[in-house]
Amino acid sequence: MKIVVNYDLCESNAICMAVAPEVFEVRDDDFLYLLTEEPGEELREKMEESARRCPKQAITIEG
């Protein structure tokens, strides 16, 4: 599973970070960073939830 964030859409509101802090991190510079682009399968449900909650539909899950 690969996580792709469309940074043109992302507005750094950190909803994804609240769902999965082990993958998404909004830092002090107010930008979103991916801590891993290929999280393990055990995180699939959380990744789907992050994608669902993202108000900008900036997160896609590949594979």
Added chain:
Amino acid sequence: MTVVIAGASLAGLTAAETLRAEGYEGAVIVVDPSTTIPADRPPLSKQVLAGEWPPERAQHRVAARVPELALDLRLGVAATALEAATRSVSLSDGSLISAHGIVLAMGAAPRRLPGDQPAGVHVLRTMDDCLALRNDLDKMPAKVAVIGAGFIGAEVAATCRSRGLEVTLIEVAPLPLGRVLPGELGGFIADLHRAHGVEVILGVGVEGLDSRTGTDGSQHVSGVRLTDGSVVAAEVVVVGIGVVPNTSWLEGSGLRLENGVACDATCSAAPGIVAAGDVASWPNPLYGEVMRVEQWENAIEQGEYAAKRLLAELQGTEMPAPFASIPWFWSDQYDRKIQMAGRPSSSDEIIIPEGSIEEQRFVALFRRGDLCTGVLGVNRPRHVMQVRMKLTESLSWDSAFSVFA
């Protein structure tokens, strides 16, 4: 088995998607008086109104998934009556459905000013509302008056300014956003708008609307009469004075209607009947307070929860724990991104651990005794979310404040 969902917007379609994700294979009948799947609403006061986005872009994610969810989607059809005891739902097309489960997700409708509604007067809830207002803004009116400085009014004022229009924002309360924000922060919002050239009139009510008669005999708004005797001349008036939950069709259903559909702590209104989104009120165990939340993320979170809760009941599996949530929303005004989590009351103490109001970039925590009731950030998304994560565990002040230690 049959589940009926009233409302095909964010909460209703999220509930439908969740039913399928949880493996429910029975019929899902979704009804909505809207003739198209409702647009995602946040862009209607922002990008679409500004003319930056074409209307098609304001579609929420789950709307695009409708074809794969195998729903019996009946657009242009409203639910008109319910008998809670038998779970039978009457529809505006004359049909009567006997359902096993019902999800109430009818949202809310904007309040209007009493009296005649001359041309040029708008409310903002649907895509049609947005396009009608945008069309009037395209004519470059000399002045737009916005009545009500809640979030919708404040965003509309900001968007109109960004289009180069003259704007007067009128609020009967002493400060903007008085219903949600402790005082000092309402002052920040007022100053933000003034700094961008909006005329902000506070603490004065609206007496009525003035209109003029066009050459074809039609009435067009020409101004807003205020309770202090003054008149704000305006060719376009936007009314943002709050919403009323869409529950009138439930009168006599046997459900308790009090600030929306009154639910228990698991979003259940009666056996086999759940509610979610702007229409639902429930006692939030984190706050020990009955709340109804008119916010985008809540519609998703509660829509998911209500669907799972309903399935657990219908299938006799374990019930989920009560719906405990820290509400969260965002609002974009000019280049400021405002985010708030929690439920402060206007009397809570304000503490600013990061940044300052002067910089227009700060975090404000709300304190009530030993509790942190919420957090507001202006261009500080990370901190808002970190505090929210703490609050989800407990409202302890010390724990919330430790984010800044």
